[in-house]
Amino acid sequence: MLNSPDSLEADLSDQTRSSLIEQLLRLNEVDLKIARALEIDDVLQEITDGACYLTGAQYGVLALLDEFGGIQQTVTSGVDAHQLEQMTTPPVGNGLLGYLNETEGTLRVADISSHPRSVGLPADHPNMTTFLGVQLRNGDQHLGNVYLGEKRDGLEFTELDEELIQRFAEHAGAAITNSLRFERERKIKTDLRALVKIAPVGLVVFDARTGEVLTSNQECQRIGGAVGSSSMTWQETFENVTMYRADGRELPVGDRPATQVLQSGEIVRGEEITLHFSDGRIVNTLINAAPIYSDRGEILSVVVAMQDMAFLEDAERMRAEYLGMVSHELRTPLTTIKGSIVALADIVEPLNNAEPLQLLQIIDNQSELMRGQINSLIDLTQIDAGTLRLSPQSVDVAGLVADSVREFRRKHSGFNVRQEIPEDLPNVMIDRDRISQVLRDVFAHAFKFASDASTVSVTAEQEDLHVAFSISIESARAHAADPTGLMERMRSAAGDDGIKTYLGDGLALSICRGLVEAHGGRFTADTSDCGHGSTFSFTIPIAGDMPNEAGGASQLQTDASLRDDPIRILVAGDNPQSVATTRRALSNTDFTILEAFDDDHLDELMVDGQPHLILFDLANGRRERLDLMHRLFTSHDVPIIALMGQWDELRSVQALGMGADGYMVKPIAGTELIARIRATLRRWGRVHPSDPSNGYASGHVTVDYGAHTLAVEGAPIQLTATEYKLLYELSSKAGRVLTQDELLHRVWGPEYSGESQLLRAYIKSLRQKLGDNARNPSYIFTEHGTGYRMAKP
Numbered sequence: 001m002l003n004s005p006d007s008l009e010a011d012l013s014d015q016t017r018s019s020l021i022e023q024l025l026r027l028n029e030v031d032l033k034i035a036r037a038l039e040i041d042d043v044l045q046e047i048t049d050g051a052c053y054l055t056g057a058q059y060g061v062l063a064l065l066d067e068f069g070g071i072q073q074t075v076t077s078g079v080d081a082h083q084l085e086q087m088t089t090p091p092v093g094n095g096l097l098g099y100l101n102e103t104e105g106t107l108r109v110a111d112i113s114s115h116p117r118s119v120g121l122p123a124d125h126p127n128m129t130t131f132l133g134v135q136l137r138n139g140d141q142h143l144g145n146v147y148l149g150e151k152r153d154g155l156e157f158t159e160l161d162e163e164l165i166q167r168f169a170e171h172a173g174a175a176i177t178n179s180l181r182f183e184r185e186r187k188i189k190t191d192l193r194a195l196v197k198i199a200p201v202g203l204v205v206f207d208a209r210t211g212e213v214l215t216s217n218q219e220c221q222r223i224g225g226a227v228g229s230s231s232m233t234w235q236e237t238f239e240n241v242t243m244y245r246a247d248g249r250e251l252p253v254g255d256r257p258a259t260q261v262l263q264s265g266e267i268v269r270g271e272e273i274t275l276h277f278s279d280g281r282i283v284n285t286l287i288n289a290a291p292i293y294s295d296r297g298e299i300l301s302v303v304v305a306m307q308d309m310a311f312l313e314d315a316e317r318m319r320a321e322y323l324g325m326v327s328h329e330l331r332t333p334l335t336t337i338k339g340s341i342v343a344l345a346d347i348v349e350p351l352n353n354a355e356p357l358q359l360l361q362i363i364d365n366q367s368e369l370m371r372g373q374i375n376s377l378i379d380l381t382q383i384d385a386g387t388l389r390l391s392p393q394s395v396d397v398a399g400l401v402a403d404s405v406r407e408f409r410r411k412h413s414g415f416n417v418r419q420e421i422p423e424d425l426p427n428v429m430i431d432r433d434r435i436s437q438v439l440r441d442v443f444a445h446a447f448k449f450a451s452d453a454s455t456v457s458v459t460a461e462q463e464d465l466h467v468a469f470s471i472s473i474e475s476a477r478a479h480a481a482d483p484t485g486l487m488e489r490m491r492s493a494a495g496d497d498g499i500k501t502y503l504g505d506g507l508a509l510s511i512c513r514g515l516v517e518a519h520g521g522r523f524t525a526d527t528s529d530c531g532h533g534s535t536f537s538f539t540i541p542i543a544g545d546m547p548n549e550a551g552g553a554s555q556l557q558t559d560a561s562l563r564d565d566p567i568r569i570l571v572a573g574d575n576p577q578s579v580a581t582t583r584r585a586l587s588n589t590d591f592t593i594l595e596a597f598d599d600d601h602l603d604e605l606m607v608d609g610q611p612h613l614i615l616f617d618l619a620n621g622r623r624e625r626l627d628l629m630h631r632l633f634t635s636h637d638v639p640i641i642a643l644m645g646q647w648d649e650l651r652s653v654q655a656l657g658m659g660a661d662g663y664m665v666k667p668i669a670g671t672e673l674i675a676r677i678r679a680t681l682r683r684w685g686r687v688h689p690s691d692p693s694n695g696y697a698s699g700h701v702t703v704d705y706g707a708h709t710l711a712v713e714g715a716p717i718q719l720t721a722t723e724y725k726l727l728y729e730l731s732s733k734a735g736r737v738l739t740q741d742e743l744l745h746r747v748w749g750p751e752y753s754g755e756s757q758l759l760r761a762y763i764k765s766l767r768q769k770l771g772d773n774a775r776n777p778s779y780i781f782t783e784h785g786t787g788y789r790m791a792k793p
Contacts, residue, residue, distance in 0.1 A: 026053065027164065027171075030046070030050035033050065040180060040182075044062055045075055047062055048062040048075045050168065051148055052078055054161075054164055054168055055132060055161040056151045057157075058149065059078040059150055060076065061074060062145070062146050063097075064143065064176070065143060097145070101142075101145065106135075112128060129150060130157055131147070131149050132147075132148040132162065133145060133148065134166055136173045138177040141177075146165070146172075196217045199219060200219065202220030202221075202308070204303070205292075205301050205304075206302045208300055219306075223285070223308055224277070240277065241275050243276075244273065244276065245272070248630075248655070248657050254756055257271055257287050257289035257304060258289050258304050261291050268290070270287075271288070284308075284650065285307060285308060287304065287306050287307075288304070288305045290303055330370075330374050334371050337367050341367065345360050376508065393543075394427040395429075397428055398423065400436065400439075401439065401460065402419070404439035404440055405419065405458070408444070417457075418457045421458070422460070425460060425462060425467060426543065427542065428467050428540045429540075429542065430543075431519070435515070442536045445509065446471065456471060462542070465541060466539040466540060467540050467542055469539070470535060471535070472535045472536075516540070519540055522538065523537070524536070524537050567592065567613075568594055569593055569611060569614075570606070570614045571596070571615045571617075572596040573597065573616075574599065575597075578619060578643075583595065585668065586670070586677075589674055591677075594611055599628055611638060613638065613640070614641070615643055617643045618642050618663075619645035619666065627658075629658055630741075633659025639680050639681070641660065641676060642662070642664075643664055643668065646665060662680060664676060698734070698793040699791075701770055702714075712769070712770060719769065725746075726763075730789070731790050735790070737786055737789045739786055739787040744756075763782075767779075778791065779791050
């Protein structure tokens with residue numbers, strides 16, 4: 001019995017529906033296989049095999065295109081090794097393949113040979129009649145093509161095959177894009193791991209959420225041992241390493257570089273930090289830290305870079321030693337050359353021949369120049385090593401400048417100098433020969449670039465506890481206006497603040513800077529454009545007592561207790577012989593000397609003796625001595641001068657950070673020590689902050705210590721008790737940097753040491769009430785890595 005048309009249509013609908021469901025299941029099956037593949041080669045092969053499986057194609061080819069549209073990679077399915085070997089001419093995009101490149105979507109052909117774009121098949125190519133091709137795209141990007149040929153059942157590709165392969169191509173394009181992205185990211189990670197592994201600095205990456213160490217390199221593990229390995233968490237790292245700033249103060253957990261990055265999201269650059277490990281090792285490092293963000297702006301991890309400074313310090317020491325050795329070795333042949341010149345001159349002179357004598361004079365002059373350069377190199381190495389010895393004495397400024405100018409003019413008669421030296425300038429405490437050398441070298445630089453109309457001006461004026469010298473070259477030659485090039489060379493070797501170069505005038509000016517800084521001063525150079533001249537400036541500490549502001553006799557400007565009582569100096573050390581030596585250096589003064597050998601009774605002696613200043617011996621360099629000095633400073637508010645056994649830049653910075661008002665390196669001349677004591681007492685005693693009649697006034701801000709009030713632009717500002725205490729500490733010591741721990745101790749108490757977040761919150765509140773801008777402050781200034789200071793009135 002024949003089926004009715006309605007039942008036949010129902011049977012066909014069921015058959016079509018069943019076929020469609022089967023195709024969708026196959027599509028889902030293929031998609032899952034592709035999703036499980038990560039490598040690009042595996043993904044391409046799964047796509048090619050999947051396309052053949054979905055359509056029943058006997059042969060399949062996937063051509064992956066490069067960014068220029070050329071074939072980058074070809075993957076086949078259904079073609080055995082023998083057939084591949086016979087296909088000596090693979091498809092190159094001609095004919096139907098090229099046509100598919102030009103047509104978006106699919107291309108279905110029942111008979112390849114009948115298509116107008118067909119160019120036939122290459123020799124030894126598998127025989128094919130039917131063809132189905134589709135572009136692989138991801139959005140607007142054309143990634144490649146899939147070519148299918150010859151169905152296994154001998155029929156042609158159907159419209160259902162075409163629709164199915166088009167749906168499949170959409171999924172395949174996304175899969176290829178993801179796989180290529182994965183491949184690129186993996187390559188970047190592999191390259192990054194290799195870079196991290198061989199990096200000369202220690203690198204460690206922390207997970208921002210869990211605190212786990214995600215990765216660390218060999219250098220990090222060399223520096224930190226187990227602390228730098230992935231076996232430790234962030235918390236365990238904090239427990240096994242203690243960090244100290246360059247000035248010797250311990251770094252609280254909240255101020256550590258990695259913590260700062262997590263809290264603020266900002267990059268931490270160039271923090272000099274000393275790491276103290278639980279196993280007793282100490283490593284000086286330079287640390288940088290930066291956050292790694294997600295696409296949503298969240299901090300995923302923190303990368304910390306550590307550079308061991310020991311290698312740089314060793315290299316600098318070896319450089320200085322090598323230069324010193326070479327310089328000394330060069331002196332011997334120069335001495336021989338000079339002696340030979342004298343002998344030759346004695347032989348040639350009776351011959352009355354001028355030319356040989358002139359040549360000998362040239363050789364002698366150049367030898368003398370070379371000798372001076374060698375001596376300068378030796379000086380420079382001693383300055384760098386901190387071994388340069390000075391013989392300071394009290395020297396009259398006007399006489400110093402006049403003698404230096406007179407000596408220079410003897411060799412340079414055309415040297416025009418204008419001197420402006422006030423008669424009432426205080427003496428300076430210097431090694432006269434060394435500072436005369438500084439003046440002569442600067443004069444030589446001026447003379448070298450001066451024109452006939454040039455005038456060199458030499459001025460000096462008192463600035464606080466220093467005398468500031470200035471040597472200006474006016475109307476210099478146009479080409480001389482670029483000592484900028486010179487100063488650029490000087491900066492390139494040691495940054496804007498350092499001068500370390502060995503070329504031409506740079507060597508002489510390097511020596512000048514080193515000599516000035518060895519005296520406790522500063523050396524700067526200001527060069528102008530367009531040939532208008534240059535100015536060299538330096539400062540030198542004054543010597544002995546200075547006239548007071550009223551113009552009366554020389555005296556210490558201290559508070560009433562200092563004027564009425566003899567000045568009491570406490571010499572604190574753990575070596576009786578060293579303490580005795582310091583006491584003898586002060587024997588010819590009217591100071592009352594207190595001695596302390598026992599650290600346990602120092603606080604008792606401070607209370608009973610009430611010293612006005614402490615000379616604290618740090619010669620042995622032990623950490624305990626630094627901590628004791630800091631405790632004395634924060635507990636008793638007395639100026640401290642640290643006495644050091646030898647020059648050590650790190651130790652001197654630590655001493656200043658731990659409360660020392662200054663430092664001196666042994667052996668110490670008695671006159672220099674006395675001058676330093678008097679200068680320190682003057683600096684501390686000009687205005688006694690505990691006097692309620694005193695106040696602070698700067699700009700729009702007025703603080704009345706007696707009334708405990710603050711006014712900004714005449715309007716009273718309400719302060720809490722703690723805010724006023726903090727403002728008082730800052731303003732009463734205006735111009736002086738107060739460390740964070742010092743402020744915390746004075747305002748809140750010693751138990752708040754390390755609570756830097758608390759201090760920052762109050763500083764922020766004070767700035768708001770003062771109308772101050774943290775980015776461009778007028779009153780409260782942040783000294784990064786140290787503390788805060790308030791502007792001088």
